[in-house]
Structure formats: C-alpha cells, structure tokens
Amino acid sequence: MKPEDFLKTTLTDIKVKLTDEFDKNFERKAFFDEKWPQPKLHNRRGSVMMRSGKLRRSIQSKLTSRGIEFSSAMPYADIQNNGGKVEVTAKMKRFFWAMYYKASNGSKNKTNLSIEAKQWKALALMKVGQKMKIEQRQFMGHHPQVDKFIKEIITRNLNELDIKPFKK
Numbered sequence: 001m002k003p004e005d006f007l008k009t010t011l012t013d014i015k016v017k018l019t020d021e022f023d024k025n026f027e028r029k030a031f032f033d034e035k036w037p038q039p040k041l042h043n044r045r046g047s048v049m050m051r052s053g054k055l056r057r058s059i060q061s062k063l064t065s066r067g068i069e070f071s072s073a074m075p076y077a078d079i080q081n082n083g084g085k086v087e088v089t090a091k092m093k094r095f096f097w098a099m100y101y102k103a104s105n106g107s108k109n110k111t112n113l114s115i116e117a118k119q120w121k122a123l124a125l126m127k128v129g130q131k132m133k134i135e136q137r138q139f140m141g142h143h144p145q146v147d148k149f150i151k152e153i154i155t156r157n158l159n160e161l162d163i164k165p166f167k168k
Contacts, residue, residue, distance in 0.1 A: 015068045017153060031138040031139060032145040055077060058077065059139075060072065060073070079134050081138050082136060084133075084136075085132065087129055096120055
C-alpha cells in the first residue's frame with residue numbers, strides 16, 4: 001500500500017468490517033455481547049428483529065469527507081436502535097385488534113385467552129395518542145468491540161506501510 005492510499009484504504013477496511021459486524025448482530029440477537037431484551041409477546045416465531053429481514057438488509061454505509069456513515073432507510077430503525085416512546089395511532093390500534101383476533105382464534109370464550117391474545121388486547125385498548133415504550137435493541141453504533149476492530153485495522157494497515165503505531 002502506498003502512504004497516500006493509507007487513509008482511504010483504512011476507512012474502506014473499517015467500513016467493510018463494521019458493516020459485516022452490524023449485520024451479524026441480527027444473528028447474535030445482541031449488540032455484540034449485549035443481548036437484546038426478549039419480546040413481551042409470547043408464542044411468536046423468530047427474532048423480533050428478523051420478522052421480514054428488511055431492517056437487517058437496510059443497513060447502509062458510505063465514506064464521507066468526515067469518516068464513515070452508517071444508516072438505515074427503514075422508518076423504525078432509529079427507535080429500534082435507540083429505544084424510546086412512540087405515540088399510538090389509529091392504524092396501530094387496528095393492527096393490535098387484528099392480532100388479538102388472530103391470537104384468540106375468534107374465540108367467543110374470553111376467559112381462556114392465551115397470554116399472547118391478552119397482550120394484544122391490552123395494546124389494542126390503549127388510547128390514540130398514548131405513549132408506548134419501545135425497548136432498545138441496538139444493532140449499530142459505538143461499542144468497545146468497534147474500537148477494537150478499528151485499532152486492529154489501523155495497526156495492520158500501518159504494518160503494511162512498515163510504520164510502527166504509537167504505544168499507549
């Protein structure tokens with residue numbers, strides 16, 4: 001590697017490595033070693049973050065004049081990655097009611113509802129405008145493991161230039 005290519009090569013290597021690691025967080029069901037909270041709804045198949053795989057596939061990275069930017073075009077990416085509160089909408093309530101009817105199998109006997117059906121009903125009974133908490137399930141961002149990868153890549157690329165990195 002030529003010294004003038006060091007920065008671009010290093011940033012590209014970091015971009016590729018972190019994009020791959022952020023993708024692997026979906027397999028780990030964790031942000032590196034920090035497990036995601038379990039979903040409150042029971043009897044659901046698959047990971048709450050992998051129902052369709054759209055969020056996982058939406059992770060993008062690009063080199064900028066200031067470094068590397070990671071993003072997702074999915075509108076719910078930020079609330080999943082950071083957690084927070086969302087306002088219940090009429091559309092959400094319709095979805096909750098549909099899921100309740102599906103989970104209760106249209107049963108008229110409301111005394112023997114499954115836990116899942118009870119939870120969907122509780123969501124459906126929320127008022128429009130009420131705030132609903134979304135647990136953080138971070139999949140990209142800063143983590144000590146990110147620092148470790150960056151340091152390893154910089155050290156490797158410096159060694160290719162036959163320049164020794166600074167010691168602590």
